[in-house]
Amino acid sequence: MADEINEFLMGSGGKSFPFDSIGDRVSGVIVDLKKRQQTDLESGEPQFWANGDPKMMLVVTLQTQLSDSDDDEGLRNVYLRGGNFTPVKGKGTSSLIAVKEAVRKSGASDGIQIGGFLALEFSGEAKASNRAYNAPKLYTSEYEVPSRAVDLDELA
Secondary structure (H helix, E strand, O other): OHHHHHHHOOOOOOOOOOOOOOOOOEEEEEEEEEEEEOOOOOOOOOOOOOOOOOOEEEEEEEEOOOOOOOOOOOEEEEEEOOOOEEEEEEOOOOOHHHHHHHHHOOOOOOOOOOEEEEEEEEEEOOOOOOOOOOOOEEEEEEEOOOOOOOOOHOOO
């Protein structure tokens, strides 16, 4: 309950990065990771799999160098969702699979972590499942494990 209250009070931690055009890329240090249930784009209702399990996504907040105004601290959210898509334009996979592949490639044994560096690029499109919807976006990603810092004051 306290986490829900704090999230309501403090907000989500940043703006969504829009990924408007193929080639759009965001990168930065991961400052927050939150699992959230996906919602239907039209109704806003929570989504579920056929077996009744909730469809989840990972919301990653990045500290970037971006700034749209004096009040903008550069925090940007990216939403990692799964899915199996075949590119019809460009290349890539779902955002979740792209990040999983990048984490594996980095050699990270503990998975994605706060303090790690993440880059996500809108790199292609798949076939739209319905003419009323936009084509699914495809992504490529890079990940670097967090550096391990030593507090030199503790050594003195």
